[in-house]
Amino acid sequence: MDMKKMMKQAQKMQMELARAQEEIKDMTFEATAGGGMVKVVATGDMAISSITIDPEAVDPEDVEMLQDMVTAAVNEALRGVSDMSATRLNVATGGMNIPGLM
Numbered sequence: 001m002d003m004k005k006m007m008k009q010a011q012k013m014q015m016e017l018a019r020a021q022e023e024i025k026d027m028t029f030e031a032t033a034g035g036g037m038v039k040v041v042a043t044g045d046m047a048i049s050s051i052t053i054d055p056e057a058v059d060p061e062d063v064e065m066l067q068d069m070v071t072a073a074v075n076e077a078l079r080g081v082s083d084m085s086a087t088r089l090n091v092a093t094g095g096m097n098i099p100g101l102m
Helices: 003-026 063-093
Strands: 028-033 038-043 048-053
Touching: 003 063, 028 063, 038 063, 048 063
Parallel strands: none
Antiparallel strands: 028 038, 038 048
16 A cells, blocks of 8 residues: 555544544533433533432432432433444544544
């Protein structure tokens, strides 16, 4: 393979990766638990941007249930962001596995 052509392809992939990483930062994923009683929004940089709890979910007699719903929604939101990020990076790399990228 021509070295110039290979370098050009590498530069193109590098630009596409940079674009993908910027897009990922702007991504959000919303997850719910308890039939929508708890809603969590996570951002592409794996941070939780908001947690909304329906007042009906707050039962002083069953705090553990609320804790479980929050935990479930947070975990689902982070999994969703991770999956979306992996999909976007897979498109950017053409399916190549680049160690340390994700």
